[in-house]
Amino acid sequence: xxxxxxxxxxxxxxxxxxxxxxxxxxxxxxxxxxxxxxxxxxxxxxxxxxxxxxxxxxxxxxxxxxxxxxxxxxxxxxxxxxxxxxxxxxxxxxxxxxxxxxxxxxxxxxxxxxxx
Amino acid sequence: xxxxxxxxxxxxxxxxxxxxxxxxxxxxxxxxxxxxxxxxxxxxxxxxxxxxxxxxxxxxxxxxxxxxxxxxxxxxxxxxxxxxxxxxxxxxxxxxxxxxxxxxxxxx
Numbered sequence: 234x235x236x237x238x239x240x241x242x243x244x245x246x247x248x249x250x251x252x253x254x255x256x257x258x259x260x261x262x263x264x265x266x267x268x269x270x271x272x273x274x275x276x277x278x279x280x281x282x283x284x285x286x287x288x289x290x291x292x293x294x295x296x297x298x299x300x301x302x303x304x305x306x307x308x309x310x311x312x313x314x315x316x317x318x319x320x321x322x323x324x325x326x327x328x329x330x331x332x333x334x335x336x337x338x339x340x341x342x343x344x345x346x347x348x349x
Numbered sequence: 350x351x352x353x354x355x356x357x358x359x360x361x362x363x364x365x366x367x368x369x370x371x372x373x374x375x376x377x378x379x380x381x382x383x384x385x386x387x388x389x390x391x392x393x394x395x396x397x398x399x400x401x402x403x404x405x406x407x408x409x410x411x412x413x414x415x416x417x418x419x420x421x422x423x424x425x426x427x428x429x430x431x432x433x434x435x436x437x438x439x440x441x442x443x444x445x446x447x448x449x450x451x452x453x454x455x456x457x
Contacts, residue, residue, distance in 0.1 A: 283444050283445055335403070337384060337439070342393055
């Protein structure tokens with residue numbers, strides 16, 4: 234059974250940093266593209282970053298480019314999102330997600346609140 | 350990246366009525382990797398449909414998905430009170446994943 238468990242969210246001041254983690258199990262983590270998707274309060278869903286297997290391709294949305302860094306540790310079956318220079322508009326629930334054989338799988342999400 | 354456009358933005362219907370939601374892609378969705386989600390206030394999105402037409406585990410058969418290429422539809426055959434929510438489509442056939450802006454199904 235595919236399981237994705239995010240952690241690391243919390244309250245941070247504008248300009249601060251936070252590192253999100255996602256622990257994966259139930260599939261061969263190293264073979265799959267991994268995604269971070271977020272949803273701000275009252276807003277829609279946005280893929281902010283993805284990383285390919287072997288980390289050869291990395292994508293950032295324009296809204297986070299230059300501030301966020303995605304990485305993975307295949308030995309630990311873990312995905313990370315380093316978030317720097319956080320802004321009020323980064324307040325959102327952040328989800329770790331993967332495309333399975335036919336369907337996507339999501340974690341339960343972790344809330345990041347950027348506020349002074 | 351693929352842009353998904355959902356219509357209508359809001360659908361006002363009564364319980365027992367049929368709901369038809371549309372999702373149009375700016376280019377063909379690879380392998381019909383199109384999903385539909387339901388979201389209620391304060392909850393995470395719930396996967397309803399994947400592969401354009403396959404129901405996820407535990408989803409009632411009043412929910413059905415259809416379409417291919419660039420045009421997809423979610424149909425709720427008879428609305429139950431718990432079906433009033435926001436619905437999103439998502440393509441996961443090419444990276445980055447993209448999402449429609451959502452359709453709100455509200456009580457008329």
